[in-house]
Amino acid sequence: MDVPLPSPTGVNALRESFGDRKLPDITRKITACVACRKQKVKCHMRDGESPCSRCKKRGLPCTVNRSLQTILEEDATWKGAIVQKLRWLEDAMGQVATKIDMPELQVRESELSSISPPAAPPNPGSSHLGPVAQSYARDPPRTTWEVVMDPRGGPASIPASCVSETGRAAQPNHVPFPRRPDLVSTGILTLHQALCLFESYQLRLDHFLYRILGDHTNLDSVRLASPLLTAAVCTVGALHSQSFGHLFNVCYDEYKNLVALQTFARNANEEDVRGLCIGAFWLHELSWALIGNAVRLASDINLHSGIYKALKGDREGYLQARLYxxxxxxxxxxxIAYGRPPMSREGFIIDSASRLLESENATEDDARLISQVKEWSLLGQVFDTFGVDVDTPVPSQTLPQLRRYSIALDTWFADWNETFRANDNVGNYPQKGVGFHFHFAKLYLCSHAFRGAPTTGNTAQHLGPELEEIANAGVLSAMSILRVIVSDTEFQSFLNGLPLYFDTMIAFAVVFLLKVATRYASAIRIDTAKILSLVTETVSTLREITHYMHQQHLLGVIAEGLGRLLSRCQDSPIHVAHDQRLHATPRLEHQALYDVGWMENMANFDFQTQFPDLDDWWLHYNTSMGPPTRPTAQQ
Incomplete structure (x- = not known):
């Protein structure tokens, strides 16, 4: 454990321990021996070493009385050496304890309180923080600014580069110790628990997201890099661990504390960005806030500029580019899936994504990552073109552009579908994930066909031939998603590990199909009975899968919500065969729509709240709350 010990700096440290800041009056050392001083004769010593020439000639004992100044200096020097040795010993014991898995050998802060310097007055606002976070809350840094001119650069420089931050006072964490306080060193987790949670994340979860950890291959490396990254790994690991799931709450609380403190920190680094991304991908209550902070930090440390060095073969630039x-x-x-404008921008780094794969540092994980960059860049164009106005039909003049986007997605799928081989850690997910992402993207794009769908009263009118073709493509993609969940046992095993986006889009696919089957069956030609049967199987499968998941896992909440939604829809009039209808009373119809409102309002299901009640633009088609009428049966 890294606890600072008293570090005397010569005479000043000893003097301040007695509260005396005045310099001693002694200004010179005594260099004459006792015998010469007694005879009051000049004492001749060679290089200040005894015996002197007079004592040596007469065979007299030659001793020198040391002055107070000499005693103080030698004493302080000795103490300084001892302190340094103790620090080295403590560090060595910590490393031994880590290697042999005996955390009890590590020195605790409470055991050193008697010899540590007096504690600074507590910060009233930090009483709710965990031990790691409290260590960051003390003594905020003081900064100064000055105007600078880089002699190496010309006038065409970054405008704000002429104003530089300097003179930042060192914080308590900026000490020459091997690691800063984290979940292990403060006793929140034992070393064994942290190792198990790290392995749960690093050996499986990290491979779903193209290895966010990058070059960090062991717990010690992560702990040295960032306490925030350590907390993120342990928290997400606990969320997906059956054996250590009980540790989720303590890890989660400390992670939130560290994120809150990091928000206004001035010393963030790439490792903190990794920690924020890990939390954003998997922790539903924090995801939007975390990614917003990650985008800001990525801009602050200029990750977007790493591509220039990466394309020249520089490994540091490569790591920066892939993190961006x-x-x-x-x-x-x-x-995009929530109707929010993306915060990260397009530009040279996005346009040059494929070129990164030509560098000597590129791996198959990078190819998987770049495939996602390509897909989301395309979906970002869809977002910019069509916006989020779900009540207005797609203009007929923009339908050719929508078709071009659909063709571009088909091309993307053809380019990447056969690219990836089985992964030692996540099986065939790299290839199957391409198909899943493709159908998610197709569903999002083709759902635009239902925007402002023409209605007579509450009955949807038949779509025109071109829109119907697009709408049917969306229905097929949604059904393909559910068929994989129902029939592919390997993919079922991925669900307790895939990031939040998958959980959300699975929910969207089910809601989309149920709405089409119960309220828009007259708009396109579909088999409502087949859709309802598939949804029923999907809900049953999700309930079975989530039964063994952590209770905080979002998919468990979604599975139960979809189950309630399905039971309500079964009470509504739906098509089970040509010209055959299931009748329900108006009261049941109204109650059904009222009870499932939270699932229809998935727009703000952004993991900030559990059951929101905002506009349901995310579904990209009309979701009026009026009771439905019985549409004409279609086969």
């Missing part, structure tokens, strides 16, 4: 791509994908997961 991870931020980009995460940002688009939680913006």
């Amino acid at each position: 791509y991870l931020v980009y994908v995460c940002d688009h997961h939680f913006s």
Whole structure:
């Protein structure tokens, strides 16, 4: 454990321990021996070493009385050496304890309180923080600014580069110790628990998201890099662990504390960005806030400029570029699907994504990541073209553009579908994930056909031939998603590990199909009985899968919500065969729509709240709350 010990700096440290800041009056050392001083004769010593020439000639003992100044200096020097040795010993014991898995050998802060310097007055606002977070809350840094001119650059420089931050006072964490306080060193987790949670994340979850950890291959490396990254890994690991799921709450609380403190920190780094991305991909209550912070930090440390060095073969630039791509994908997961403008921008780094794969550092994980960048760049164009006005039909003049986007998605799928081989950690997910993402994207794009669908009263009118073709493509993609969930046992095993975007889009696919089957069956030609049967199987499968998941896992909430939605829809009039209808009373119809409102309002299901009640633009078609009428049966 890294606890600072008293560090005397010569005479000043000893003097301040007695509260005396005045310099001693002694200004010179005594260099004459006792015998010469007694005879009051000049003492001749060679290089200040005894015996002197007079004592040596007469065979007399030659001793020198040390002055107070000499005693103080030698004493302080000795103490300084001892302190340094103790620090080295403590560090060595910590490393030994880590290697042999004996955390009890690590020195606790409470055991050193008697010899540590007096604690600073507590910060009243930090009483709710965990031990790791409290260590960051003390003594905020003081900064100064000055105007600078880089002699190496010309006039065409970054405008704000002429104003530089300097003179930042060192914080308590900026000490020459091997690691800063984290969940392990403060006793929140034992070393064994942290190792198990790290392995749960690093050996499986990290491979779903193209290895966010990058070059970090062991717990010690992560702990050295960032306490925030350590907390993120342990929290997400606990969320997906059956054996250590009980540790989720303590890890989650400390992670939130560290994120809150990091928001206004001035010393963020790439490792903190990794920690924010990990939380955003998997922690539903924090995802939108986390990715917003990650985008800001990525811009602050200029990750977007790493591509220039990466294309020249520089490994540091390569790591920066791929981390920016991870931020980009995460940002688009939680913006486009929710009708929010993405915060990360397009530009040279996005246009040059494919060129990164030509560098000597590129791996298959990078190819998977770049495939996602390409897909989301395309979906970002869809978002910019069609916006979020779900009550207005897609203008007929923009339908050719919608078709071009559909063709572009088909091309994307053809380019990447056969690219990836089985992964040692996540099986055939790399290839199957391409198909799943493709159908998610197709569903999002083709659902535009239902925007402002023409209605007579509450009955949807038949769509025109061109829109019907697009709408049918959306229905097929939604059904393909559900068929994989129902029939592919390997993909079922992925669900307790895939990021939040999958959970949300699965919910959207089910809601989309139920709405089409119960309220828009007259708009296109579909088999409502087949759709309802598929949804029923999907809900049953999800309930079975989530039964063994952590109770905080979002998919468990979604599975139960979809089950309630399905039971309500079964009470509504739906098509079970040609010209055959299931009748329900108006009271049941109204109650059904009222009870499932939270699922229809998925727009703000952004993991900030559990059951929101905002406009349901995310579904991209009309969701009026009036009771439906019985549409004409279609086969």
